[in-house]
Amino acid sequence: xxxxxxxxxxxxxxxxxxxxxxxxxxxxxxxxxxxxxxxxxxxxxxxxxxxxxxxxxxxxxxxxxxxxxxxxxxxxxxxxxxxxxxxxxxxxxxxxxxxxxxxxxxxxxxxxxxxxxxxxxxxxxxxxxxxxxxxxxxxxxxxxxxxxxxxxxxxxxxxxxxxxxxxxxxxxxxxxxxxxxxxxxxxxxxxxxxxxxxxxxxxxxxxxxxxxxxxxxxxxxxx
Amino acid sequence: xxxxxxxxxxxxxxxxxxxxxxxxxxxxxxxxxxxxxxxxxxxxxxxxxxxxxxxxxxxxxxxxxxxxxxxxxxxxxxxxxxxxxxxxxxxxxxxxxxxxxxxxxxxxxxxxxxxxxxxxxxxxxxxxxxxxxxxxxxxxxxxxxxxxxxxxxxxxxxxxxxxxxxxxxxxxxxxxxxxxxxxxxxxxxxxxxxxxxxxxxxxxxxx
Numbered sequence: 066x067x068x069x070x071x072x073x074x075x076x077x078x079x080x081x082x083x084x085x086x087x088x089x090x091x092x093x094x095x096x097x098x099x100x101x102x103x104x105x106x107x108x109x110x111x112x113x114x115x116x117x118x119x120x121x122x123x124x125x126x127x128x129x130x131x132x133x134x135x136x137x138x139x140x141x142x143x144x145x146x147x148x149x150x151x152x153x154x155x156x157x158x159x160x161x162x163x164x165x166x167x168x169x170x171x172x173x174x175x176x177x178x179x180x181x182x183x184x185x186x187x188x189x190x191x192x193x194x195x196x197x198x199x200x201x202x203x204x205x206x207x208x209x210x211x212x213x214x215x216x217x218x219x220x221x222x223x224x225x226x227x228x229x230x231x232x233x234x235x236x237x238x239x240x241x242x243x244x245x246x247x248x249x250x251x252x253x254x255x256x257x258x259x260x261x262x263x264x265x266x267x268x269x270x271x272x273x274x275x276x277x278x279x280x281x282x283x284x285x286x287x288x
Numbered sequence: 289x290x291x292x293x294x295x296x297x298x299x300x301x302x303x304x305x306x307x308x309x310x311x312x313x314x315x316x317x318x319x320x321x322x323x324x325x326x327x328x329x330x331x332x333x334x335x336x337x338x339x340x341x342x343x344x345x346x347x348x349x350x351x352x353x354x355x356x357x358x359x360x361x362x363x364x365x366x367x368x369x370x371x372x373x374x375x376x377x378x379x380x381x382x383x384x385x386x387x388x389x390x391x392x393x394x395x396x397x398x399x400x401x402x403x404x405x406x407x408x409x410x411x412x413x414x415x416x417x418x419x420x421x422x423x424x425x426x427x428x429x430x431x432x433x434x435x436x437x438x439x440x441x442x443x444x445x446x447x448x449x450x451x452x453x454x455x456x457x458x459x460x461x462x463x464x465x466x467x468x469x470x471x472x473x474x475x476x477x478x479x480x481x482x483x484x485x486x487x488x489x490x491x492x493x494x495x
Contacts (some may be wrong), residue, residue: 124306132299136306143310147317154321157328249422 076198083206103211107204118196220245340402346374389474
């Protein structure tokens with residue numbers, strides 16, 4: 066059984082839903098046009114994952130194997146609808162910007178994947194942490210890809226921060242290139258695919274560097 | 289045999305129980321949020337209407353007493369449409385019509401059109417569209433001010449309502465002609481309708 070620290074590190078890095086498992090690509094590619102859009106959907110997905118993992122783990126004693134998938138789907142759909150209503154009420158502008166991708170969180174394979182692979186077989190505490198870690202990992206993907214696409218596509222960072230953080234955040238935008246003409250490819254889905262590929266390559270490069278450095282630590286120092 | 293039947297019934301009962309629990313959660317969430325959601329939607333409608341008719345131009349609350357008409361489907365969605373009348377000193381001075389251009393590049397484009405009493409366009413704004421980012425989405429005021437070229441226009445000005453590519457007067461967008469063409473056509477149809485249906489729209493004598 067996984068330890069708490071393993072669960073966290075897996076969700077954030079080694080088994081990251083976006084960079085490693087390649088799940089949830091539909092919202093990942095469509096919504097990551099800016100940092101704020103990516104962060105908004107990432108937080109909504111994180112809340113869904115924590116709530117659904119916790120619920121599935123709580124009811125795991127009562128769910129018979131033959132009805133577990135319909136039950137999981139019902140739980141996830143109810144949670145996502147509740148989150149959608151909350152966003153419509155309290156983050157209305159962001160809700161309008163994200164549009165159809167909020168209810169589409171239901172179709173994100175990583176949510177039902179974690180319910181089936183982890184939450185239905187582990188304690189509530191571990192399941193909740195797994196939901197938090199996987200959700201944070203997915204949000205990390207969305208924010209990184211969003212930052213890449215926003216910088217290349219619009220020349221800014223944190224544009225429209227008030228959608229998520231309220232009126233006080235209106236001047237958080239960092240304009241990196243004044244009067245930027247825009248790079249259309251970065252704004253469209255094919256550019257998102259390319260950007261994701263670059264980020265995955267970057268992660269693999271970091272992993273390889275780390276694994277090359279690690280054995281060297283155990284070698285005796287040569288004189 | 290009886291055992292599997294019992295198992296099936298138990299599964300069905302369990303599934304039904306989870307369905308009830310899920311519905312209860314949603315009923316709770318709905319009752320906690322529906323008022324705020326309705327408020328948000330009203331505020332959004334007011335914000336959109338005020339883009340067309342800024343507060344100084346009229347003295348009534350635009351959302352009070354909207355009118356319902358069925359506009360022709362050449363420039364509007366099927367079904368009844370809500371028209372907002374702006375008044376000053378009790379007399380109607382302008383109307384805001386919901387216009388839909390059915391043949392955008394990627395589906396229908398929704399607009400709000402503000403017309404003054406004498407048929408002149410005050411402003412038009414796109415409220416919903418699915419045009420290509422970077423190409424057709426220039427019709428959105430947040431992306432470019434292409435849509436502002438319609439302010440002050442009317443049925444006779446210009447005589448020929450078409451994009452420059454079709455020998456007309458209106459700028460199209462670089463790399464996107466279908467989108468501007470659809471909007472020009474829809475706005476023209478709306479103006480033509482307004483010219484012949486002034487009574488229905490402004491309903492003089494009805495204060």
